[in-house]
Amino acid sequence: MEIRDPIVVYDKKKLSVEEYLQFERESIEKHEFFRNEIFAMAGASPRHNQIFSNLFIAAGIQLKGKPCQPYGSDLRIHIPENTLFTYPDISIFCNDLLPSEPDNDTVVQPTALIEILSPSTRNYDRGGKFILYRDIPTLKEFILVDSESISIEVFYINASGHWELDEYKQLAETLEIRSVGIKIPLTEVYERTRLG
Numbered sequence: 001m002e003i004r005d006p007i008v009v010y011d012k013k014k015l016s017v018e019e020y021l022q023f024e025r026e027s028i029e030k031h032e033f034f035r036n037e038i039f040a041m042a043g044a045s046p047r048h049n050q051i052f053s054n055l056f057i058a059a060g061i062q063l064k065g066k067p068c069q070p071y072g073s074d075l076r077i078h079i080p081e082n083t084l085f086t087y088p089d090i091s092i093f094c095n096d097l098l099p100s101e102p103d104n105d106t107v108v109q110p111t112a113l114i115e116i117l118s119p120s121t122r123n124y125d126r127g128g129k130f131i132l133y134r135d136i137p138t139l140k141e142f143i144l145v146d147s148e149s150i151s152i153e154v155f156y157i158n159a160s161g162h163w164e165l166d167e168y169k170q171l172a173e174t175l176e177i178r179s180v181g182i183k184i185p186l187t188e189v190y191e192r193t194r195l196g
Helices: 017-026 046-063 122-126 128-133
Strands: 031-034 037-040 068-071 076-079 084-086 090-094 098-100 103-108 112-117 141-146 152-157 163-168 174-177 182-185
Touching (some): 046 068, 046 112, 046 182, 112 122, 122 128, 152 174, 163 174
Parallel strands (some): 076 103, 112 141
Antiparallel strands (some): 031 037, 031 084, 076 084, 090 112, 098 103, 141 152, 152 163, 174 182
């Protein structure tokens, strides 16, 4: 796992869940919480935001009227199994949003998570964060979208219950998100990014 320095809040390095949630309500920036420590989240580049918009719009259109819906990075999720509170770039939930026990504004049990990689978050998203995400019992897919090159990695649970990897490296390919039954051409994912 990438080493990240926790920040000091309320003159304390270790906080309770309640202290974290109170701090987050008062904060302009977003922070992750893991094992009683708070970590500042990095800002996003214009290209990162373009990829987010492309994916979010395409997924939203294809999922309209279906039981699964995409949500953006303002939706906080909690993984009770390992204590993590975080804000994925895109999360897809099927059926109703289920609130976390400690906080009604935080949700649990996503079906698919998408992180858009940037230089500052790449190692953490691909390593430590994926390890933590795998503790989510409902998670079927984890997708990493590179913002510096044409590259998408899709980790999904196969019929045997093991994680498998599909990679997409060409604009002519089509991203498949199996868990929710949608397909998005990479030309749409990377539209207006000047990549490729």
